[in-house]
Each structure stands twice: as structure tokens, then as C-alpha cells.
Amino acid sequence: MAEYLKVVFPQRREVWLDGEPAAWTQSVCQVDAGWYTVTLAPPQDFTPECQRVEVIDTLPSAPLIVEFTLKEPGP
Amino acid sequence: MSPLAKRSIMLLVSLTVLTGCASFPEAEPLERVDTGSGYRYANLAGADNSENLFVIVSFSGGGTRAAALAYGVLETLRDSWVEMDGEPRNLLDEVDVISSVSGGSFTAAYYGLHRDAIFEEGGRFQREFLYRDVESDLKRRLLSPYNWARLASPTFGRIELAEEVYQERLFDQASFADLADDGRKPFLLINATDMDKGSQFTFVQSQLDPMCVDLDSIPLSRAVAASSNFPIAFTPLTLNSYPGRCGYREPPWVANALEGLNTNPRRYYRARHWQRYQEPERDYVHLLDGGISDNIGLRPALDALRAPTLQEVEWSVLNKMNREIVDKLVVIVVDAKSEDLAADFDTSPRSPGPKQVINTIATTPLANYSFDTVELLRETLRDREDAQRLSLEAGTGMHQIDLYYIYVGFDQLEDDVERARFQRIPTRFHLPDEEVDALRLIGAKLLKQSPCFQQLVGQREGSGGRLCSH
Numbered sequence: 001m002a003e004y005l006k007v008v009f010p011q012r013r014e015v016w017l018d019g020e021p022a023a024w025t026q027s028v029c030q031v032d033a034g035w036y037t038v039t040l041a042p043p044q045d046f047t048p049e050c051q052r053v054e055v056i057d058t059l060p061s062a063p064l065i066v067e068f069t070l071k072e073p074g075p
Numbered sequence: 076m077s078p079l080a081k082r083s084i085m086l087l088v089s090l091t092v093l094t095g096c097a098s099f100p101e102a103e104p105l106e107r108v109d110t111g112s113g114y115r116y117a118n119l120a121g122a123d124n125s126e127n128l129f130v131i132v133s134f135s136g137g138g139t140r141a142a143a144l145a146y147g148v149l150e151t152l153r154d155s156w157v158e159m160d161g162e163p164r165n166l167l168d169e170v171d172v173i174s175s176v177s178g179g180s181f182t183a184a185y186y187g188l189h190r191d192a193i194f195e196e197g198g199r200f201q202r203e204f205l206y207r208d209v210e211s212d213l214k215r216r217l218l219s220p221y222n223w224a225r226l227a228s229p230t231f232g233r234i235e236l237a238e239e240v241y242q243e244r245l246f247d248q249a250s251f252a253d254l255a256d257d258g259r260k261p262f263l264l265i266n267a268t269d270m271d272k273g274s275q276f277t278f279v280q281s282q283l284d285p286m287c288v289d290l291d292s293i294p295l296s297r298a299v300a301a302s303s304n305f306p307i308a309f310t311p312l313t314l315n316s317y318p319g320r321c322g323y324r325e326p327p328w329v330a331n332a333l334e335g336l337n338t339n340p341r342r343y344y345r346a347r348h349w350q351r352y353q354e355p356e357r358d359y360v361h362l363l364d365g366g367i368s369d370n371i372g373l374r375p376a377l378d379a380l381r382a383p384t385l386q387e388v389e390w391s392v393l394n395k396m397n398r399e400i401v402d403k404l405v406v407i408v409v410d411a412k413s414e415d416l417a418a419d420f421d422t423s424p425r426s427p428g429p430k431q432v433i434n435t436i437a438t439t440p441l442a443n444y445s446f447d448t449v450e451l452l453r454e455t456l457r458d459r460e461d462a463q464r465l466s467l468e469a470g471t472g473m474h475q476i477d478l479y480y481i482y483v484g485f486d487q488l489e490d491d492v493e494r495a496r497f498q499r500i501p502t503r504f505h506l507p508d509e510e511v512d513a514l515r516l517i518g519a520k521l522l523k524q525s526p527c528f529q530q531l532v533g534q535r536e537g538s539g540g541r542l543c544s545h
Contacts (some may be wrong), residue, residue, distance in 0.1 A: 001338075002381075002455075002458050002459070002462065003340055004462065004466075004471075004473075006257075006472075007470060014398075014515075017383055017384050018326070018327040018328050018331060018386060018388060019327055020384055020385060021398060022383050022384055022394055022397055022398065023383070023398060024397075024398065024399065025294040025398040026472055027397075027399075027456060027470040027472040027473060028466050028472055029383065029397035029472040029473070030383070030393060030397060030459070030473070031383040031393075031397075031533070032339060032342055032381045032382060032383060032464060033338050033339040033342070034331060034332060034334070034335040034338055034339045034342055035331040035332075035334050035335060036383075036448075037327060041246070054335075054338070058472060059465065060462035060463070060465040060469070060473055061465045061466065061469035061471060062469075063335060063467065063471060067328050068478065073278050
């Protein structure tokens with residue numbers, strides 16, 4: 001069952017699924033239906049650290065959107 | 076004691092010793108899992124094989140018929156060129172993965188080990204396998220009294236005798252360590268069937284990691300014997316397993332997949348099977364012909380098109396598509412399926428006999444499953460094409476890949492007489508020389524006549540980002 005996921009982040013960055021490089025931010029990627037742990041490649045300048053998502057009932061034109069934001073710079 | 080009695084006792088003692096000694100060759104344990112070593116896709120060099128063109132070839136089962144058809148396809152790939160970045164590239168050199176079953180595994184394994192030497196006219200592969208009466212070799216070994224004593228051992232079966240024949244004739248002492256040392260693509264997937272799980276068993280290190288078995292210690296002849304281990308004719312092939320002794324850690328995808336019985340049962344069961352290899356009491360795995368679980372050898376390609384991570388399928392082509400490494404994907408399916416055109420029981424009111432019934436039971440589910448497997452691949456590629464188009468229209472940025480599905484099978488022959496001739500060739504390990512010659516030629520003809528193959532090698536205009544599937 002092909003499902004679709006899009007990870008949004010202000011920069012182009014590698015997307016990691018279950019701890020390994022698997023796609024790019026801002027682009028729709030195809031995955032098998034199910035649960036995944038999503039995070040981004042280093043540097044660790046993003047938040048949240050990771051997100052666990054279930055990818056089901058998506059379309060290439062309406063993928064599951066997972067958003068990461070840049071961390072606020074420390075004081 | 077009379078001389079006859081002495082001789083009888085000596086014979087008895089010798090036979091007892093032989094029986095006691097005879098056992099299958101043991102696979103060695105893996106001391107620790109090291110993804111940087113062993114026969115793994117990631118450890119193969121890619122210098123002369125660019126991944127932006129990703130080529131998968133599958134060789135089906137079907138005895139010498141399948142081996143010869145596969146051979147004809149390999150010959151044509153060797154003589155074909157594609158243009159990549161303005162440079163001509165040999166298509167055979169561009170093959171990334173060969174997945175094979177049963178008869179097709181002989182051609183795949185010999186090519187993987189000896190490369191272009193397979194093409195030598197009158198060379199070892201042709202002389203000792205393709206044009207040889209391998210069945211007689213197997214029968215001779217079975218009829219030797221020396222082997223009767225060995226066969227009395229519960230851990231030595233007919234499959235071990237077959238392995239000895241393949242080792243002697245084709246593979247010598249070569250093991251997967253030789254493939255790993257060579258370090259070149261294509262990555263070979265020699266497929267068998269795990270009797271206990273009913274699932275495909277592929278001879279790659281990642282499959283053996285949860286069993287803590289060192290694939291380097293397994294002879295190629297043994298993998299090919301497992302892949303072509305026709306039930307009843309041969310005994311199941313036993314592999315040792317040493318679960319829990321190499322510090323194997325379950326990859327994260329397994330836990331995630333186990334939560335998806337209802338959303339993705341296929342992934343769920345793959346994870347379940349994966350876990351079972353780690354169960355401590357399972358010290359052995361018993362293998363049968365790869366054709367029982369997939370007689371086309373295409374299931375690994377389907378898995379690689381579904382799994383988005385390399386921990387799930389180490390050569391996941393979907394992962395490479397999502398990471399924008401692959402721009403052009405080519406899947407060449409070589410299917411030597413036969414058809415029982417002689418069946419004529421519908422011309423009579425009499426009920427077909429037990430032989431015909433058994434034949435139907437043994438072959439029909441397998442043929443139907445193979446047909447569905449090929450169709451599933453075509454649908455998977457069509458879905459990808461649709462997804463690319465929808466994403467393009469919606470501007471969601473999916474990587475656009477050119478997709479090629481090329482099917483080489485006898486049913487593509489337009490001439491009825493010619494088609495029937497090839498579909499009638501039986502599944503045996505001995506065919507007349509002229510049949511082998513004809514199979515080589517027809518493999519080449521079928522590949523060359525494919526419009527998608529012609530498009531791939533530049534003889535026809537391409538259609539960027541679309542699926543070519545005819």
C-alpha cells in the first residue's frame with residue numbers, strides 16, 4: 001500500500017525514517033503504510049527532536065505533512 | 076571366522092562409519108553483526124555502475140529451460156548499450172540486482188562468480204550445465220552404493236548429493252566470501268523457500284544476521300541447490316542457525332511494523348518472520364525450492380519497491396528513489412513458464428485420473444501466484460507513475476522517475492506454432508542441444524522485440540517520467 005509523506009522544514013535537509021536517511025524535506029516521498037519515526041539529518045537545530053507518525057489514507061497530492069521548525073537560538 | 080563373515084563385518088563397519096560421518100556441511104556462526112562486511116548491497120562498489128539508472132533482472136524457475144532463457148537474455152544485455160549523461164554504458168554492467176529462483180539461479184550464480192566467462196562458447200557453464208545431462212549425473216550419484224550408506228544418515232539427504240554435483244561441475248569451493256571479495260554488482264539474490272515460515276529465504280547476509288550465520292561460509296553450490304530444491308525429488312536442505320549469539324539488535328522498523336496488522340498486514344508478517352529467526356530454540360532452518368514461495372523471483376523487487384528504509388530491505392530501490400538517487404528504473408522479468416498444452420481431458424466425459432489431478436494440484440497454485448506476482452509488479456509501477464503525475468499537477472514535489480517494465484516470456488511470441496513449441500519444453504535438467512540453442516536465441520529475440528527495451532537502448536523515443544510497460 002503506497003502512502004505519501006512530506007516533511008516540511010525551512011531548509012532543504014535529509015529526512016530520516018526509523019533512524020536512517022530516507023528522503024528530502026519539501027518533497028513528497030512514498031512509503032509503505034504504517035508507523036515511522038521521523039527526524040532530520042544533523043545539525044540538531046530543529047524541533048521537535050523526532051515525531052512518530054502513522055502514514056495511512058494519503059494521496060500524492062495530499063500527503064501526510066510532518067513539520068519541523070528551526071530551534072530558537074540559545075541566549 | 077570365515078573370510079566371508081570377516082568381509083561382511085568389515086563392510087558393515089565401513090557402512091556404519093560412513094553413515095555416522097555423513098552430514099550436511101555446517102554453516103559457520105557469525106561472531107558479531109558488522110554491516111561493513113559480508114555480502115551486502117552497500118558493500119559492493121558502484122564505480123562502473125551508476126545508480127541513477129537502476130536495473131533489476133529476475134530469472135524464474137523452470138530447470139534448464141529457465142537457465143537457457145536467462146542465458147540468452149544475459150547475452151543480449153552484454154551486447155546492448157544505453158546512454159547515460161552522454162556516455163555509452165554497457166547494459167549488463169549497469170545491472171544492479173539479479174534475483175533468481177531454481178533453474179534461473181544456476182545462470183545467475185555462475186555469472187555473479189565468473190562474469191563474462193559464462194559466455195565462452197564451449198566453456199565450463201555451457202559444457203558442464205547448459206548442454207549437459209545433469210539429471211544423469213544426479214541419478215548416477217544416487218545409484219552409487221557408497222552414497223546409499225551416506226543417505227542412511229538422518230542429516231544427509233539427496234539434496235547434499237545434488238550440491239556435490241553442482242560443486243564439482245560448476246562452482247568448486249566458491250562461497251559467498253568470493254562474491255563479497257569481488258565486491259562488484261550485480262547483487263545476487265538467490266532465493267529459496269523457508270519450509271517453516273512458508274516465506275522466501277534469500278542468501279544475503281542481512282537475511283542471515285538474525286540467525287547469526289556467516290554467509291561467507293556457505294558455498295554457492297549450496298545456495299543454488301537450495302534454490303532448485305524440487306520437493307520430493309530432493310530432501311529439504313538444512314542450514315544451521317545460532318540465534319542470540321552475535322549481538323544482533325532488532326532494527327527499529329520491526330517494532331513499527333508489528334503495530335500495523337490491520338493497516339499493513341504484509342509488513343506486519345514480514346516483521347513477524349524476521350523475529351522468528353531470532354527465537355533461541357530454532358537452531359536449524361529447512362529450505363525448499365525458491366519456486367514454492369515465488370517462482371518468478373520478483374517478490375524481492377516488490378519488497379524493495381515498498382520498503383522506504385535500507386534496514387527493511389538493504390537495497391530498497393524506493394529509498395533510492397525518495398533520496399533522488401535513481402532517475403531511471405528498469406525491471407526485466409525473465410519468465411520461462413510452460414503451459415500444459417497437451418491436456419485434453421475436456422474432450423472426454425471421463426473423470427481425469429489421479430496423475431492429472433496431482434499435476435493440477437502441484438502446478439496450478441504456483442502458476443496462478445506467479446501470474447499475480449507479475450501483475451502486482453506492473454500495478455506497483457503504474458501506481459508510481461500515477462503518483463508522480465498527481466504530485467506534478469499538485470506541485471508537491473515528488474521525484475520524477477522514468478519507469479521501464481520489460482517482460483520476457485514465451486506468451487509474447489506472436490507465432491502460434493513457435494509459442495507452443497517453447498511452452499511445451501518440459502522442466503528438466505537435461506534438454507537436447509538444439510532446444511538449448513533455440514532457448515538462447517528466443518531469449519534474445521523476446522528482449523529485443525520489446526518496445527520498452529528498444530526505448531531503453533535508444534531505438535525509440537522515450538516519454539520522460541512515464542511508465543513504459545509493453
